[in-house]
Amino acid sequence: MSRKIHCLNPISQTGLKLLTADYELTDKAEEAEGILVRSASMHEMELPAGLEAIARAGAGVNNIPLDKCTEKGIVVFNTPGANANGVKELVLAGMLMAARDINGGIEWVKENKEDANISKDMEKSKKKFAGTEIKGKRLGVIGLGAIGVQVANAAADLGMKVYGYDPFISVNGAWQLSPFIEHVTDLDDIYKNCDYITVHVPLLDSTREMINKDAFAKMKDGVVILNYARDLLVNDDDMLEALESGKVHRYMTDFPNPKVTHMPGVIATPHLGASTAESEDNCAEMAVKELMDYLETGSIRNSVNYPACEMPPCRGACRLCIFNVNKPNMIGQFASVLAEEGVNIPDMQNKSKGEVAYTIMDADQEVSQRVVDRLMEIDGVYKVRVMKAE
Numbered sequence: 001m002s003r004k005i006h007c008l009n010p011i012s013q014t015g016l017k018l019l020t021a022d023y024e025l026t027d028k029a030e031e032a033e034g035i036l037v038r039s040a041s042m043h044e045m046e047l048p049a050g051l052e053a054i055a056r057a058g059a060g061v062n063n064i065p066l067d068k069c070t071e072k073g074i075v076v077f078n079t080p081g082a083n084a085n086g087v088k089e090l091v092l093a094g095m096l097m098a099a100r101d102i103n104g105g106i107e108w109v110k111e112n113k114e115d116a117n118i119s120k121d122m123e124k125s126k127k128k129f130a131g132t133e134i135k136g137k138r139l140g141v142i143g144l145g146a147i148g149v150q151v152a153n154a155a156a157d158l159g160m161k162v163y164g165y166d167p168f169i170s171v172n173g174a175w176q177l178s179p180f181i182e183h184v185t186d187l188d189d190i191y192k193n194c195d196y197i198t199v200h201v202p203l204l205d206s207t208r209e210m211i212n213k214d215a216f217a218k219m220k221d222g223v224v225i226l227n228y229a230r231d232l233l234v235n236d237d238d239m240l241e242a243l244e245s246g247k248v249h250r251y252m253t254d255f256p257n258p259k260v261t262h263m264p265g266v267i268a269t270p271h272l273g274a275s276t277a278e279s280e281d282n283c284a285e286m287a288v289k290e291l292m293d294y295l296e297t298g299s300i301r302n303s304v305n306y307p308a309c310e311m312p313p314c315r316g317a318c319r320l321c322i323f324n325v326n327k328p329n330m331i332g333q334f335a336s337v338l339a340e341e342g343v344n345i346p347d348m349q350n351k352s353k354g355e356v357a358y359t360i361m362d363a364d365q366e367v368s369q370r371v372v373d374r375l376m377e378i379d380g381v382y383k384v385r386v387m388k389a390e
């Protein structure tokens, strides 16, 4: 029987064509074993009863009900870094469009397209659109993950003085960061010093509306804010005030909303950061591979709610994948149940991540529903998935 995959958004064919003959795309979400999604909100959606995994072809997972998925043993994947270059390039464009009135100039040409003397007249009019250069200006990058690091390095290459802030920077991120970036540990150093500030953090309770009145109060007058991450990172009312007072010269954002579109000094794009052929292909390929790997082997790579856990092909008659609360003696209890049922475990792997854990156990014989029920009865077990060896 083929495995059913439902796409909640259009997903690049480059990724979809990796699905083997064992898979089938379905229009019916309720029968899906796997879901592929980009930005569609899943918060109000009833999760299909047989859903094993969701792969977000992209970075941000604020459109997915993570806690609910965790408690149901549904693994949520994303595709770290797969669209970072696409976003980086749009951020660079945003910075240049904030520095020069490229938009105003283009509009002027459109408005004067019937002017037979346009070649002469523009030389008189162009002073209205004069700008500044970004070389030598100070850029603050908040969040040095896949995108932030690339933005920081590219801006340094363009001659900007770059400050980077990320209290949780990964070892990989730190390795990739150019030595010319000043790594600051106090966000105020970015607010105080920078002419341009760009945010590249996920939307979390801890980052929601981090760009607010208090932050603006510490910033230089005429600062440019770039938000190609999520709209809710910025307090819109405070932004309006900052734009009106001149504290913020321009607000460049990839996340227009009804308030933002009416503000002066805003240049907005309709969430185009990852909308390049290359990013769409990269994300789709990575998401499809993660999903297939998990559905076929139980191995987890790049999950945002369960730990990475990889196992070679099944060494028994079946494989048990157990999702549970991360607390003492869980593996002991799993092993006891299997021992009492006369099942041997030729191979196993257990990993934890914060409050949850994941165990893959190969069993030397097919296990009965009673074994599954007994494992499910253990306090803290969310789900037991049984996979027959190929």
Ligand SMILES: NC(=O)C1=CN([C@@H]2O[C@H](COP(=O)(O)OP(=O)(O)OC[C@H]3O[C@@H](n4cnc5c(N)ncnc54)[C@H](O)[C@@H]3O)[C@@H](O)[C@H]2O)C=CC1
Pocket (backbone or CB within 6 Å): 058, 059, 060, 061, 080, 081, 083, 084, 087, 142, 143, 144, 145, 146, 147, 148, 165, 166, 167, 168, 169, 170, 173, 200, 201, 202, 203, 206, 207, 228, 229, 230, 254, 271, 272, 273, 274, 275
């Ligand atoms: N405009 C668009 O189309 C796109 C937008 N995004 C947005 O950009 C965000 C970042 O994407 P990536 O760089 O790929 O993610 P990432 O996970 O590689 O990097 C995020 C970084 O933010 C850091 N961070 C978390 N909390 C922080 C805090 N309070 N202060 C400073 N740093 C903090 C983390 O340590 C991490 O290094 C995504 O979560 C998403 O919301 C991502 C891709 C496309």
Ligand SMILES: O=C(O)C(=O)COP(=O)(O)O
Pocket (backbone or CB within 6 Å): 038, 039, 040, 057, 058, 059, 060, 061, 083, 271, 273, 274, 275
């Ligand atoms: O990857 C992300 O976080 C993005 O915001 C990109 O969203 P999209 O896949 O273009 O709907």
